[in-house]
Amino acid sequence: MNRAPEVSLRTELLAPLRRSPRVVVRLALWSAVEALPGFAAGRLVAGAVDSGFGAGRPGVGMAYLALLGVAVFVGAWATRQVYPRLAALVEPLRDDLVRRVVTGGLHAARTAPGRPDTAGVARLTQQVEIVREAYAGITMVVRRFVFSVGGALLGMCFLEPLVLVVVLPPLLAAAGLLALMLRSTTDAQRELLLADERLAAEAGAVIGGLRDVTAAGAERWTGDRLSTAVERQALAARRVARLTADRTLVLAVGGWLPLVLLLSTASWLTGHGVTAGGLLGSVTYITQGLQPALQTLVQGLGGSGVRLAVTLRRILESTPPEPAAPAPGPAGRTHGPYGVELSKVGFAYGPGAEPVVRDLDLTIGPGEHLVVVGPSGIGKSTLAGLIAGLLRPTSGEVRLGGRPLPADPAELARHRVLIPQEAYVFTGTLDENLRYLASDAGPGDVDRAVAAIGLEGLVERLGGRGAQIAPDALSAGERQQIALARAYLSPADLVVLDEATCHLDPAAEARAEEAFARRRGSLLVIAHRMSSALRADRVLVMDGTDAVAGSHEELLTSSALYRDLTGHWRRPAGAR
Template sequence: MNRPVRRALLRDPRLLARLGLWSVAETAPALVVGLAVAGAIDDGFAAGRPGTGLAWLAVLGTAWLVAAAGARQAVLAVAAIVEPFREDLLGHVVDSALTASAALGHRPDTAAVARMNLQVELARDALASVVTVVRSFVFTAVSVLLGLTALMPQVLVLVLPPFAAGLGLFLLSLPVLARRQREFLLADERTAESVTAVAGGLRDIAACAAEERVAAAVEDRVAGQAAAGRALARVTAVRTLSLAVGGLLPVLLILAGAPWLLAQGAGAGAVLGALAYVTQSLAPALGNLVQGLGVSAVRLHVSLRRITAPGPAGGHRPGAAEARSPAADGGIELRGVTFAYGPHAEPVIDRLDLTVPDGEHVAVAGPSGIGKSTLAALVAGVLRPDAGEVLVGGVPAHRVDPADRVLIPQEAYVFRGTLLENLTYLARGATREEVDGAVAALGLTALVERLGGCSAEISAGLLSPGERQLVALARAYLTSARLVVLDEATCHLDPVAESRVEEAFARRGGTLLVIAHRPASALRARRVLVMDGTRVRLGRHEELLASSPLYADLAGRWSPRHDSPQPAPPGHAA
């Protein structure tokens, strides 16, 4: 991570020399302020020679004019150093994205590149700040020490020891300060990411009745950020102490030692000049150094770590705990699964054992709110059981490779782009013949014609809810996933379109789990899973009519003509 910084600083030694020369000019007031104050008072106004006093003040004014010109040129010199640094980082980000995309056969992750571009800008600004404060501190400290030596060497006894102690205390605390600052920044970003994710997924959270669980997760992030903030505040107290020791204690020592300095032959102007050196130059320089290294250096470290980290576009590479495993097939197995929304809530699913072989077509039926969507989320790995395990193809559901299973919820999502990009988002290698086959099989032909072809630009606002569902269903159809879970994914389609979709997925092969929106979904399935509270019953339609009172009650209120439930008699569950 330090290599890009060293390369930026050593790329052109002439830039460093130029920066050094203009830094000398910029810190000219730090060299002459004490001498000018002492000369104006002791040799000028106090001695009855106002001309001499004005001359010394003119020297100080000239030094400020030189400093203004030097500051401008120093900024340009710093920019000349950090801009190539920025270009190098941008090149690294783009190269990494293209290399990863070529290796994986995917399109470049433009979102990751955009995020890394922001990190590049932060790194550039942080490096500029670090270079500015470090070189300013060094040149200011040297100028002050030279000025104090020229003014009265005895003053160094009062200034140098506490200044060195304060600087040493800060440097000793810097590693801990940097670590705490980095932890706080990361905690703040994690909290922001969690809140953003929650804001964008409110609909899904409500649909899964996961409000308490999500709120607890966000609360943990907020608590973590608060703890990181308190830890940072404790270390920041050490930073404040170092500023007091290095910047304020010399002032107190000069004031307390004024009689001794006067006895050594110093005039009142010399004492005021020493105070001017400390208060106007040395203490501000130390404060800027503490602030710059304590904040900007940490931001530089964090940004470079993200940019140069392995993975696409310097992005995150999953660790062992996040590794995904390919499923052997699309079979589903639940072993003693229990799940509740909250530690004190009644279980939605309680000690459920269930086996759905690979290639099975199962419909899930039951009253609204009974836990059908919860079961779908558990099978898809979106939720994890409180007890027991959920296996897909012999692999824990939450660790199944996303390519092996797909979940389509009630509210389907499309993104701004072409229709073809939306359809092939999960199947980048799909041929045009495969896309056309999916369009025909799922009934998207009329939509494609209305839009003007698969190359037409679309967005969520241009499509009806049913059209969005068809696009999402075709996207899932084109994948190679052996397990497809449709969680009322056809609720915005008419019965004919729903029948076409479910029959297409049944012909497609693999395991199909359908959360039934209409009773016909149960009639089309090979077997039906009836959920009645925490109890379940799995069987064929005819078997369940005889063995499940709930299923018989539901079926008895179906209207074959309209394919929808009739109004429930008084006292019956809908």
């Protein structure tokens, strides 16, 4: 399972900044120039009052106001320079996400042919553009807030430092309130996004099967199902709307309360040396600097910021990570980080026994899905044990990620996970069983593993993940499903399924194998049904004296045993 999205969300958000440090520096410099009116406004208004109009010198007052007009013009000119720098940050992020979504869609099409990825279409046409616009918007919002509020507070500090005693406490309180509200708003926005995806998937399935719906007389059932999806989306949208309205409290505390406190303490402030111009300048800083900046921040973080976090997380969860660069191996060769290599491997159960595996050369590439087929007793499970490190070859070598298999069982368990025919489940809670190989997995990780394997019904029947379970109270298929979800959740780079789905029906078996095929790392399946071969990247056919690997189409041409196993009794045209 790929848990990287949870961890790398911050990395993805900061990647454009780290990738273009010069652009960031130029953006910051122009932002500082843009904030010049905010820094100068209060001081110039105070000067116009105290040194100009209040002192009976209107010409001086007008000069101060003229300087303010110049500052506004300079700030507007700087704003114009900001947008090209912003585009230089945002567009590469959009390109990376498009590449990632397309790669994920192609991978899904390869591992689950015939199943249109309607959610993938939504990610490409809607979610990527949401991230692009939201990232640009939130960058502008945060940048403007930092420089505008910083300029206003710095201006107050130079103008009348005592005013900060009145202004800062409500501003800090508003920041705390906003932080508390963002979590619930993010959860609500995520639920809305998932509801949108579910509705798109349901609608896509109905549209693609209208003829079957009509033929089966299932119009009412289909309509009820779509109505349920629409209602869930509407409920999620209403929750987001309610939380959006609650954000006005933050603006009231941070934007209007400082102004009320400043006016109510005006006599006390003037008694401590604050001039009339200083008061009016401070009011200017609040109304023209703090209030607009805070309002923009509240709207931006509560709107674009939440959409950005939720949508980007969803894209990262739903698409495979970029492949890591291969590490150099011996003799100048390169190995992928999760590849498996068998070199002249042989194995026999005893010194005088006939070898079960003889001089086998095999490579499982990084991220590859290999299925092993052959007659019963031919050595398929022996091969699984050799690759998993449970058996040591009598000749040759097995390498994982370009290195020999670790001798330490604990170290080996971090790199591979094996599920045999009879799955192991221990007495304890269901959650403890699921997280046995991934103790640091969060609730979201476990939920995704449960959904990927199709364990939701069993979880509900048992009473939730916290329910106590006893192995003898579960069927063999239920124990296999729990073990599959446990393996899916583990951090292991190699998964070996040794007829691990033999107690499942064909549909559940297909779902589990397709889930592992989408998971990061390599997958080896000792097939229980020949349908597993149709889902693989390559198939290894073992016949006791030799082993041949290839795609399904290649083996139909080159292997009589494979044609026999798959029921293709006649050779295809052109076969030799």
